[in-house]
Amino acid sequence: MGRFENSVLLAVDVQNDFCPGGALAVPHGDEILPAINRLSPHFPIVVATKDWHPEGHVSFASRHDQEPGSTIRVDDLDQVLWPDHCIPQTRGAEFHPNFDTASVKLILHKGTKKDLDSYSAFFENDKETPTGLRYYLEGHGIRNVYLVGLAKDVCVFSSAMDAHELGFQTYLVTDGTRGVDVPEGSLKKAEDTMRDAGITFVTSEQLLS
Numbered sequence: 001m002g003r004f005e006n007s008v009l010l011a012v013d014v015q016n017d018f019c020p021g022g023a024l025a026v027p028h029g030d031e032i033l034p035a036i037n038r039l040s041p042h043f044p045i046v047v048a049t050k051d052w053h054p055e056g057h058v059s060f061a062s063r064h065d066q067e068p069g070s071t072i073r074v075d076d077l078d079q080v081l082w083p084d085h086c087i088p089q090t091r092g093a094e095f096h097p098n099f100d101t102a103s104v105k106l107i108l109h110k111g112t113k114k115d116l117d118s119y120s121a122f123f124e125n126d127k128e129t130p131t132g133l134r135y136y137l138e139g140h141g142i143r144n145v146y147l148v149g150l151a152k153d154v155c156v157f158s159s160a161m162d163a164h165e166l167g168f169q170t171y172l173v174t175d176g177t178r179g180v181d182v183p184e185g186s187l188k189k190a191e192d193t194m195r196d197a198g199i200t201f202v203t204s205e206q207l208l209s
Ligand code: VGL
Pocket: 012, 013, 018, 024, 051, 059, 082, 119, 150, 151, 152, 153, 154, 155, 156
């Protein structure tokens, strides 16, 4: 009966492309690894996601002859455009080499459809198509979701909001995540939205003391 009984550590997109030197680098993104590696052995289940996009993906600015950072409408959805990133079989799509994956039970690939993006680990960006993670977690009796990973204001944010809305007790581990803040202002907005929704912000030290 550990203290993280009925809890999952959800490590979102801890991939080279989101770390310094990567295609879509999150400032200081690699600084989250010590906290994640300290936490993961304490959890009965660790799930890690990978952003996993085919070439020519709808989220790539290059596909639309636009600059990264701009936003366009695609199929009635706002789509932020990014540099090409997380293409299977590239180094950028691999987990960061310092991510200790020994405790990872499930690796979930998301954003695999060429014409539909997926920020959240639970639903694709149409907010309808499930990834199946909800049923996996419910099948394991999980009630609490602790989030770490990248980026705080994009995929971690969407995953946290969905976890909360699906009825999981949801925690954001603040030293286990960093934001990209594209477009500018999105980091503060995401933090405020998560806090206002009732998501609990904790540090890894609080969790382990
Ligand atoms: C992400 C932008 C585009 C993320 C994924 O993992 O936060 N951000 N694709």
